[in-house]
Amino acid sequence: MIVEFIAERFNYAVVIVLMMTGLYVLFSTANLVKKLVGLTVFQTSVFLLYISIGKVAGGQPPILEPHYGDGHAEAGYEETVDHGGDHGGGQTGTVEDAAEDQPADGHAPMESESEADPVQSAEAAAESVETAGPQADPAAGAAPQTDDPAPTALEADSAAELEAGIAGDADVPQLSDPEPDAAAEDIAGEILPVEDEAVVYSNPLPHVLILTAIVVGVATLSVGLALVVRIREVYGTIEDDAISRADYETMAGTS
Amino acid sequence: MNAHLVLKTVSKALIPLIALFALYVQFHGDFGPGGGFQAGVIMAAAVILYALVYGLQEAKRAVPPIVVRLGASLGALLFAGVGVVTLFLGGDFLDYDVLPGGQHAGIIAVELGVLLTVACVMVIIFYAFSGRARDISDEEW
């Protein structure tokens, strides 16, 4: 039980350990280069945190039509026409429990009770590509292959529980039964309702953000190292306490 | 007999391939993982490998510092220039839809700018750091 609890949150444990290690190195060492190493470890932990939330079990790419910019659209791919206009982002519906569950869930795709064979589930996923319009109805993804408009009527709060039931009732052969709180897992992004947990979807947005953050980190690191090079040229040392002593001596000398 | 004969020969063979791979990553960015950032770093790696094996002076002769400095600016200007062109064509800043080639042309041009800037900046960083210490002569290896 406790092992499972930890195993599910393994990434987050690593993130915390890295973060604390980085900060500890940063504050405990007097060596300027080692401080930068600590800083980089600290930043890396954040990259890992973002990458972790980018993995979504059962998510799907939010396909945006070119005319998306004109108004966020109900429109999806042609395959999804039979849903009516009511599908869309699961996030609004399941937000409450989602935020707490999310860290644990994004990573345990293997535990899902999917019985569909991978090819079929992939097809199912492909067939129900939907848009992630923010105004879209929260409950939508529950029964992607049915014509049943019932989900529109769901209250946001109960969406997660009801979804399971609807999906079961609909009896669509391609789909495995999603877990009751499955929809909670797509919260990390503009992502869609859960079709099949065996499919781990990588939300590209956190990756892009982290690519940017890595570039920022590289810039910071190189500016920091450049400063250390200059400090060494001027002071002849890269130890913080020796530098403070030298500064103190110059101050005592001038005043 | 030249020291590091193996290193020099191997890297001579590898450097064009690395540069080619950088271009592959750049242009394959349309269809798969890749893009300007990664390609730029790989491209810079080719120059840095050359500098490591043949010495900084040789590298600076092959890729002069003034060129990388101009290249870094030019890449950024290419990126921003796309934005300005879209303004002139009546769109919002960086709205690729108004470009003749649409989204595709826009992203290609922008990523080329990124490639140029990232490659040049990485080389600048390398030159700046390695230029601070003297070259290690062959005897000291």
Place this chain on the structure above:
Amino acid sequence: MNEFILSLAPGWALTHASVLLVALPLIAGAIAAALPWGRAAWGVVVAVMAASLFFSAILTAQVLTGGAFSYTLGGWAPPVGIEYRIDGLNVGMLLLVSAIGFLVSLYAPEAVEDEIDKGKHPLFYAAFLICFAGLLGVAITGDAFNLFVFLEISSISTYALVAMGAGRDRRALTAAYNYLILGTIGATFFVIGVGFLYMATGTLNLVDLAARMAELGDNRAIQVGFAFIVIGLGLKLAMYPLHVWLPNAYAFAPTMVTAFLAATATKVAFYALARFLFIVFDQGFAFEELALVWLIAPLGAVGMIAASIQAIFQTDVRRLLAYSSVAQVGYMLLGLGIGTAAGVSAGFLHLFNHAAMKGALFLALGAASVCYGVTQVKDLRGLGRTMPWTAAAIAIGCASLMGVPGTAGFVSKWALFNAALDNGWYWAIAAIAAASILAFFYVGRMIQMIYLQPAPERGGEPAPALRAPWLVMIPMWILAAANIVFGWYADLPVTLANAASAAIWGGAP
């Protein structure tokens, strides 16, 4: 006035001013970095700053007449695309940053030639432009992650700018290094916070975030994210116990950089904090649920007093003013912490006025430093006779800093005083009074040196009277005059400050 500015503006500027405001300095930064001559780069800087000032004047006029609006980058509609959102809260910041940037850039050539190696001038100007663009970007963007990127664009270029003071004093390098370490921790905390918000809501657009978090209600991820964001921005804006990077960075940076940073950098972070506290997070959430009212305002009050006391004991004149800046940030935080429309408005009013005071003071000290090499408080001896105009500008800035009636500093302290009184916060009033008295001591030391001490002899003769070059005098006196003008006709800063609080609580800007 607003109509006049709008009538001057060409059509393309009306629609694209917001993006050009950020893009133009970035483009110019790339150009300046490639230029071989420092003077040409300076020409680029002045032209860009003038254009930016014009653009932000247009944006101000647009917001004041037509209310908030947004610009979509790349034609991608928010919340998916990045939007630039211009409303009453940030339009004042845009105007402030570009006005200070323009004035400081006029002052640049004299100071830069004195302090920085000739070969590095183009790079210095490029870093300055990029820093400028980053600060504007932080103020204008409506996207949480984009805000982080701009924050780091401005910060990283600031580290480089601060380090360029090493030609004069090698301690600039360690100051820049410490600033880099703490600034990066602050920025990373901010990203962690944004990550938590993103986990909980799945969006990065600030408006959308606010809407979705309101639906979410009580949520642990959001609370954690909130804590990280407040601490991260607190580091960037030098909130009292997190201010340790600031004094050295201000003291050893090139004088022009100090003047620019003191008037803008912490202010922009302060704006970002205000936006997150009041608009992105529900105000009741931040202040009532998390009892932030007992964090921000008391820290502000403690900072006002503690930093003022530290300022009294400084011997380096710019370090003295840097501690004073930390104290002034305390005033602004107090206004923010009061959490009413009057309080926030007073905080922003003090922000604008403080930019005018510290801009004038640091520019004047820069002039004194260029002419006489003034760095210590005792070097100011006899400045009233040797450089009367510069000394007068310092005196005006000091008076405003103390809050002498008839200066801008008095207006904003009075507004703060009233806001605290409305809340019945007598301890806050006591803190304002105490900090003003402490300000009298540290400012008094400078004034006493300037006017009551004889000028030191140089080479056996009394030092000659010098006038600073015109390009130094003009921006210095514009800012010094602003302190007087805003003390009597406070229309402009009051309008902007009220627009800021109106953006939070609604109502006409």
